[in-house]
Amino acid sequence: MDKHRQSISDKLIQPEHHDPYLKAWHQRSDTLCPQCGAAYQAGRWTWQGLINAATAEEAVCPACQRIAxxxxxxxxxxxxxxxxxxxxxxxxxxxxxxxxxxxxxxxxxxxxxxxxxxxxxxxxxxxxxxxxxxxxxxxxxxxxxxxxxxxxxxxxxxxxxxx
Ligand SMILES: [Zn+2]
Known part of the structure; x- marks a missing residue:
């Protein structure tokens, strides 16, 4: 595998390290997107909601942000x-x-x-x-x-x- 292809596969394995829309999220605590309901917890986005939804922050998720x-x-x-x-x-x-x-x-x-x-x-x-x-x-x-x-x-x- 040459260097060029290597950098492509790195990008595919860890896209969150490259997506500018995800950068700001690394330090965040539990968050719910008020627009689509996606939940962010422990570095992952899911549709499962949050255990402590009452204390979660609200912020527009990267996908809704890209759409907007x-x-x-x-x-x-x-x-x-x-x-x-x-x-x-x-x-x-x-x-x-x-x-x-x-x-x-x-x-x-x-x-x-x-x-x-x-x-x-x-x-x-x-x-x-x-x-x-x-x-x-x-x-x-x-x-x-x-x-x-x-x-x-x-x-x-x-x-x-x-x-
Ligand atoms: Zn959203």
Missing amino acids: EDVPAGTISLRGDFVKQHSDELCGLIRNTEEMEKSQHPLERLMAISDDADGLTVTTTGLHLAQRIGHALEAAYDGDLKIHYNNEEYYVDVHWQRD
């Missing part, structure tokens, strides 16, 4: 004739993939699916969901998948094409 500021961590571009002919089906797969990922990882969410002249463009609050959607598309429909990580920022660009 419109700052995605991932973009998936779906291109090609197949995309235009099967957009409903593809949207279904994208939403199902989000359901699975979000149930385990509260900060991995869809932001938007937009239908444009070239195909579909999907934005996400987390790197993992964007990658998972790319792999789900390839597994279900073949096509051509390219995943590009930005090493300077916490960002992933996923491109999937089927003509």
Whole structure:
């Protein structure tokens, strides 16, 4: 494994050390997001709530913050004739993939699916969901998948094409 690939895998193993939206959270005590109900405890985000909800702080979670500021961590571009002919089906797969990922990882969410002249463009609050959607598309429909990580920022660009 060369140095470049090594830095990518480090990023995937410990994304919280790189995501600027998570940095400020390391020192925090138990917190609930008033917008989505995600709970932060002992360094983890869950949907389980908190044992001492009465004493918890309230703060908007990084995912809700990204949505409010419109700052995605991932973009998936779906291109090609197949995309235009099967957009409903593809949207279904994208939403199902989000359901699975979000149930385990509260900060991995869809932001938007937009239908444009070239195909579909999907934005996400987390790197993992964007990658998972790319792999789900390839597994279900073949096509051509390219995943590009930005090493300077916490960002992933996923491109999937089927003509
Ligand atoms: Zn939230």
